[in-house]
Amino acid sequence: MKKRFSxxxxxxxxxxxxxxxxxxxxxxxxxxxxxxxxxHSGAKDTEFYSVDRIIREKHWGGNPNSLIDTMNLGExxxxxxxxxxxxxxxxxxxxxxxxxxxxxxxxxxxxxxxxHETIRFPIPAKPVQVKISRRNxxxxxxxxxxxxxxxxxxxxxxERKYQYFRRRALIDNGDPSEKVDICIIGDGYRxxxxxxxxxxxxxxxxxxxSVEPFRSRKDDxxxxxxxxxxxxxxxxxxxEKVYRDNLLELTFNSLELDRYMIEANNxxxxxxxxxxxxxxxxxxxxxxxxxxxxxxxxxxxxxxxNEYSGYVFVHEFGHCFAGLAxxxxxxxxxxxxxxxxxxxxxxxxxxxxxxxxxxIKWAGLIGDDTPVPTPDDSTYAGVTGLFEGAGYSAKGLYxxxxxxxxxxxxxxxxxxxRRAINRMxxxxxx
Ligand SMILES: [Zn+2]
Numbered sequence: 001m002k003k004r005f006s007x008x009x010x011x012x013x014x015x016x017x018x019x020x021x022x023x024x025x026x027x028x029x030x031x032x033x034x035x036x037x038x039x040h041s042g043a044k045d046t047e048f049y050s051v052d053r054i055i056r057e058k059h060w061g062g063n064p065n066s067l068i069d070t071m072n073l074g075e076x077x078x079x080x081x082x083x084x085x086x087x088x089x090x091x092x093x094x095x096x097x098x099x100x101x102x103x104x105x106x107x108x109x110x111x112x113x114x115x116h117e118t119i120r121f122p123i124p125a126k127p128v129q130v131k132i133s134r135r136n137x138x139x140x141x142x143x144x145x146x147x148x149x150x151x152x153x154x155x156x157x158x159e160r161k162y163q164y165f166r167r168r169a170l171i172d173n174g175d176p177s178e179k180v181d182i183c184i185i186g187d188g189y190r191x192x193x194x195x196x197x198x199x200x201x202x203x204x205x206x207x208x209x210s211v212e213p214f215r216s217r218k219d220d221x222x223x224x225x226x227x228x229x230x231x232x233x234x235x236x237x238x239x240e241k242v243y244r245d246n247l248l249e250l251t252f253n254s255l256e257l258d259r260y261m262i263e264a265n266n267x268x269x270x271x272x273x274x275x276x277x278x279x280x281x282x283x284x285x286x287x288x289x290x291x292x293x294x295x296x297x298x299x300x301x302x303x304x305x306n307e308y309s310g311y312v313f314v315h316e317f318g319h320c321f322a323g324l325a326x327x328x329x330x331x332x333x334x335x336x337x338x339x340x341x342x343x344x345x346x347x348x349x350x351x352x353x354x355x356x357x358x359x360i361k362w363a364g365l366i367g368d369d370t371p372v373p374t375p376d377d378s379t380y381a382g383v384t385g386l387f388e389g390a391g392y393s394a395k396g397l398y399x400x401x402x403x404x405x406x407x408x409x410x411x412x413x414x415x416x417x418r419r420a421i422n423r424m425x426x427x428x429x430x
Contacts, residue, residue, distance in 0.1 A: 025064035028082055028089045029122040033057040034151060035274070036130065037267060040098040041114035044107040047098060049132055049145035052116065052267075054156045060122045061181035061222075061277030066427050067091075067122075073323035073347060074296050075099045076134050077141060078119050083127040083148065090121045093323070094297035097255070097263065099134070103339045104255055116266040117298065124151055137341050161271040162228065168198065170205050171223040176277035180321075180428045182223045183278035185269065187248035187301075188286040191229045200284055200304040201225045207310035208317060211411055213418050213425070220429045224276040235261065235285045248272075250285050250301060254293060257334040261285060261301055262293030269299060279428055280321055282313070294319030311409050318406055322424045324417050325351045327399040327407035329389040340391050349420035350406060351390040352398050360386055362400045362416040376402060384415045 037052040067090045069077065074093025082089050097115040101107055119132075127150040133141040149156070173179055184205070186197040209218045232244040236251035239258055249265040252258060264283060273281050281299035285291075290308055294300030294316030302312040318324040325348035326333075340346055345353050352360050357372045365384045366372065374385030381402055390399040390407075399407065401414035413421065 023067045023087070023089050025067065025122070028087075028124055028126075029064075029067075030125055031060065032123045033060045033120045033274075034123045034149065034156070035118055035120045035270060036149070037270070038117050038119065039114055040096060040117050041112060042098065042102070043112040044102065047102070047134070047144060051147060054149060054153075055274075056123060056151070056156055056158050057120070057274045058160070059176070059274065059277035060120075061176040061179075061279050062122065063428050063430070064122075064177055065430065069093050071323075071424065071427055073349065075347070076132060079131045079133070080121050080124070081129040081131070082124070083129055089124070089128070092119070092121070092297065094119070095295045095323070096298055097295065100295070100335065101255055103335045105336050106256065118266060118270050124149075127151070135347065137338075137344065139344055139347060160274070162226075162275060165229070165272065165275060166227045167276055168225045168227060169222070170202060170225055171209075171218070171221055173219050173222055176222060178429055179222045180220055180280070180425055181276070181278045182221060182280050182282060183273045183276050184223065184225045184282045184284060185228050185248065185272050186225075186284055186286065187228070187250045187264070188230050188232070188234045188244065188246040189228070190231070190233050193233065193286065194227050194229065196286065197227060197284075198225065200286070204284060204302070204304065204310060204313040208314050211314055211405070211413065213413070213422050214314075217422070217425050220425050222277075224278070226272050226275050228272050234287050237289065246285075248283055250283060252289065252291055255334045257332070259291040260293050260334065261287075261291040261303065262295065262299075264299075264301070280317075282317060282320070284313075292316045296320060296323040308409055311405070311411065314411070315405050318413070318417060318421070322417070322420045323348055324406050324420060325391050327351065327390045327404050327414070329392055329394045329397070333392050335392060340393065340397060342396060346391060346397070348391075349423075350399065350404070350414065350416040352386070353396060355386065355398070360398075362419065365400065365415045365419065373398065 035055045039050045069091040075095045077093045080090035096117045132145040189197045230247040235246045238253045252261045254260040254263040283301040285303045287303040288305035290306045292302035292312040300316035300320035370385045372386045386398045390397040400416035404414035
């Protein structure tokens with residue numbers, strides 16, 4: 001108990017002075033991104049980060065006015081401290097595949113696992129300390145890794161890869177530091193299928209910007225496609241014993257769920273994304289099977305030729321961009337009850353465990369006349385309320401509307417999701 005208390009105090013002390021005082025970009029950073037590739041390994045209840053390699057990238061697409069993360073989203077967060085002054089100069093919440101694996105039954109029954117992941121921040125002018133924290137079961141952040149990075153060290157690699165892949169601006173609204181920058185990368189497209197990659201990317205992007213609030217906020221986005229090519233068409237489908245030479249190594253059956261297509265060669269994904277400034281990465285797979293996946297502030301994916309591809313693209317981007325939770329509660333998933341421990345308020349902005357009106361995240365959107373919890377019947381279609389059933393659980397977790405893109409194959413976000421998306425756009429652009 002004592003240990004948990006100290007962790008809370010430490011993080012509070014670090015956050016408040018810096019967030020209040022503000023961090024001036026030019027005081028601590030130069031242009032470009034410092035990218036840290038990590039191995040994230042462990043078994044149930046133990047996890048470990050090891051640095052794979054550190055790379056100096058040409059582009060940084062982020063907002064220099066939002067260096068400290070004020071969104072409080074994500075299962076994990078990393079902090080960057082200036083080593084001389086110990087000032088907090090950057091932080092960012094995120095999620096990863098290890099965190100998902102750890103709440104499947106595989107974590108208790110199979111050998112330890114290892115996943116590859118990446119954190120990025122603008123290149124610091126001087127040495128920094130990086131700390132990575134994870135929420136415990138009470139949702140309190142606890143430190144799990146800490147290391148020092150000297151940007152002038154010769155181990156920091158100035159490496160450029162995939163220079164021969166062409167880049168194409170699908171939406172160009174100007175300065176990356178003032179926009180949400182999306183990088184789309186294709187997987188399983190042969191060199192003679194680049195035209196199809198372009199058409200698929202354009203079609204899916206049009207689907208995204210046909211949905212509110214993306215439609216109204218389109219001017220806040222840049223979208224760039226890197227025209228990556230693979231030796232073979234399609235991606236891996238282990239349950240069909242189909243294994244292809246696809247560049248990103250996207251595969252169905254990620255974490256043993258057939259439709260989940262998220263595991264990819266993270267090194268290659270980020271080597272290719274580094275060709276452009278970006279805040280989020282979307283991987284599109286030249287496939288007609290239903291599938292995809294989305295992990296907050298890591299990347300998301302979908303197939304392109306399924307009748308629901310447009311829907312999956314928007315749904316998975318909701319996870320990746322704004323940290324939205326799944327609101328569905330009746331489909332098969334790979335996670336166990338530890339995903340959302342009973343009695344703990346989830347960090348995601350679109351689901352809640354609270355039933356007291358004043359504690360609901362979207363309380364301000366609920367009319368005084370609407371009963372809380374709200375009956376899930378047609379009387380309350382289109383009404384903002386508190387509907388039971390969300391986050392893979394029919395009981396004990398609640399959502400803001402009867403329907404949402406995060407719940408079913410509709411093409412409309414619920415009010416809580418729309419508000420969360422708008423807030424993230426503001427964070428990335430104001
Ligand atoms: Zn929603």
